[in-house]
Every structure is written in structure tokens, then in C-alpha cells.
Amino acid sequence: RTWQCGTVQLDFQMPLNFDLEYVDADGTKKRPIMLHRVCFGSIERFIGILIEHFAGKFPTWLAPVQVKALPVSEKSRDYAHEVCAKLEEAGIRVVCDDRDEKIGYKIREARSIDRVPYMLILGEKEVEAGNISVRDRSNETVQMSVDEFVVKVLEEIKTRA
Structure with a gap:
């Protein structure tokens, strides 16, 4: 066009x-x-x-919401809020979707409607291990620590990659 x-x-x-x-x-x-x-x-x-x-899929540096945290259940909700607080403190635009909806619905909504660059799927395993499951737009899910993720996203924002 x-x-x-x-x-x-x-x-x-x-x-x-x-x-x-x-x-x-x-x-x-x-x-x-x-x-x-x-x-x-x-x-x-x-x-x-x-x-x-x-197509609404802004690069991370330009996206209004750069990360969306998706707690799997009520048991991981507090951990999701802790992770969001760390990300906000680092200057990353994050939203915590703590609604009582099924995780599949939250993922589809974050991918198709919100079109966020990163989703954090946070369940009981992540709470116990103290890490996060990061899903990007390619639908690959990777386990990493919150600090590693912060460094990765801030570098992506800085370089406008």
C-alpha cells in the first residue's frame, strides 16, 4: 500500500x-x-x-503494553504481581491479567487482540522455581529468571530491535 x-x-x-x-x-x-x-x-x-x-504487532519499544503477565490460577496470582512490580520498576510497560479466566483464553486474547510482544505464563511450577515462562510472538515458550528477562527486554528496547 x-x-x-x-x-x-x-x-x-x-x-x-x-x-x-x-x-x-x-x-x-x-x-x-x-x-x-x-x-x-x-x-x-x-x-x-x-x-x-x-498490523497492530508493534515492536517491543513501541508497544503500549510490552509484557502481559498471565497467572494460571489463583495460586500464582501473588507471584504474578511480584513479577509485574519488578518489571515496572525496571521501566517495562506491563499488565497483569489476574482475571478468573482459563489460561488458554488469556493467551489467545493477549496474542490476537492485545498483540503484546511478550506473555509471561506463571503457574505453580514457576512459583516454586522462582522463574518465569516467556512466550513471544513466535509462540515459543522459554524458561528464564526475571532478571534475565528484564535485561533481554531492556536491550531490545534500547536497540529498537
């Missing part, structure tokens, strides 16, 4: 609204015409281009 971002507009209304006039070389008063030029067009158009380009 080809996008046309920049705009150049002739504005006849603004000089009228502000009652602008100038004196021409022949001494008569005339109304000017304003010219507007913008490189990106409107900010709304630019955001629309970004959303369409990435």
Missing part, C-alpha cells in the same frame, strides 16, 4: 477568521491566502500508517 503522508493545503478561511489584510503594491487592501505544509500530515494519519504497517 502506498501512503501519502505529507500535505500542502491552501487555506482561504483562516485569513477571513482573523480578518487578515495586506496592502498590495498598487495601494489596495487584499486578503492573503495561507499555505499549510506538514511532513507527516496529521498525527492521526501517521498513527494509522504505523498501525497498518505493523
Whole structure:
């Protein structure tokens, strides 16, 4: 798709609204015409281009929610909140989905609707081991420590990878 971002507009209304006039070389008063030029067009158009380009799957550095923590059950809910607090402290945008829904539903929603770059699936095994299960957009799930994950995500954000 080809996008046309920049705009150049002739504005006849603004000089009228502000009652602008100038004196021409022949001494008569005339109304000017304003010219507007913008490189990106409107900010709304630019955001629309970004959303369409990435199909809503923004890179981690740009995603409004970079990580979504998904506790499997009520037993892992407190641990999920602890993990989220560590991520927030590191400056990562995270949301904890602690609703009483099935984990499959939460995963599908995070992948298909929210389109977050990373999901943390946190069950009883993760609570006991003190680590996290990280699922990225390729649907691969990897076990790692919270500190390792923080370093990985911060590096990805810093390099805009």
C-alpha cells in the first residue's frame, strides 16, 4: 500500500477568521491566502500508517503494553504481581491479567487482540522455581529468571530491535 503522508493545503478561511489584510503594491487592501505544509500530515494519519504497517504487532519499544503477565490460577496470582512490580520498576510497560479466566483464553486474547510482544505464563511450577515462562510472538515458550528477562527486554528496547 502506498501512503501519502505529507500535505500542502491552501487555506482561504483562516485569513477571513482573523480578518487578515495586506496592502498590495498598487495601494489596495487584499486578503492573503495561507499555505499549510506538514511532513507527516496529521498525527492521526501517521498513527494509522504505523498501525497498518505493523498490523497492530508493534515492536517491543513501541508497544503500549510490552509484557502481559498471565497467572494460571489463583495460586500464582501473588507471584504474578511480584513479577509485574519488578518489571515496572525496571521501566517495562506491563499488565497483569489476574482475571478468573482459563489460561488458554488469556493467551489467545493477549496474542490476537492485545498483540503484546511478550506473555509471561506463571503457574505453580514457576512459583516454586522462582522463574518465569516467556512466550513471544513466535509462540515459543522459554524458561528464564526475571532478571534475565528484564535485561533481554531492556536491550531490545534500547536497540529498537
